[in-house]
Amino acid sequence: MQNKSCLICHVLFASVSSFESPFLTKCCNRWVCDGCLEQNKRYYSYCPFCQEVSITYRKRSNDTTTYTDCSLPTYEEVIYNDLNKLNITFNSFNEKSGKKLDEKSNYSAIHYVKKDDTLIGLAFKYGVEIADIRKANRLFDNNIIARSTLIIPNYVGPSLSEKFSEEEEKKMLVKRFQVRSKCIDPIEAKFYMEHSNYNIENGKYFYSLSRIGTMSSSNQLFGKISLTALS
Structure with a gap:
């Protein structure tokens, strides 16, 4: 046995661990090491030297895959079984972690x-x-x-921050008005917001009218007031 070598990788069994139990083919009595069997389980039933399928083979205790004497599993079946094992593992992990998150996910x-x-x-x-x-x-x-x-x-409880003061909220509304209307001058933007009761849409409307110059009689009065205040 010490002078024997693996049929697949040709490694000498004298150089491997004594705890390994190589597999002996029934057709030609050749040995296959544990490493090759782990990489390809087909070597249990298929001999690459004789190139034929052997019905009798040794099944390991940790191998949960079952084969029938009539047919061997296809490549797709082997991949499907491996994916199912992974899905079971991931699903059990997600169920444990998901229970903790579900309690706070709606808050x-x-x-x-x-x-x-x-x-x-x-x-x-x-x-x-x-x-x-x-x-x-x-x-x-x-x-x-x-x-x-x-x-x-994922937080249950009241907010740990104080709300903005009225003055801070007005400053934020003026900045939003500048962004939406593309008004560069902050003083001009503040004027339009003050006369629109800090309504961004109304302020944007009057600002666009003053820029275009097409105003009704009521809007012209508003434009004159704005020009006077800005000057």
């Missing part, structure tokens, strides 16, 4: 972003993952300076 809170807020600090404060906050708010990085509010997912 969220709104956080009003302040100047000193950071994404890492918010995740630590609310006890949630950074990746969950980024996914809920579609953030591509940890920069939250441009955001006025953030959704805190």
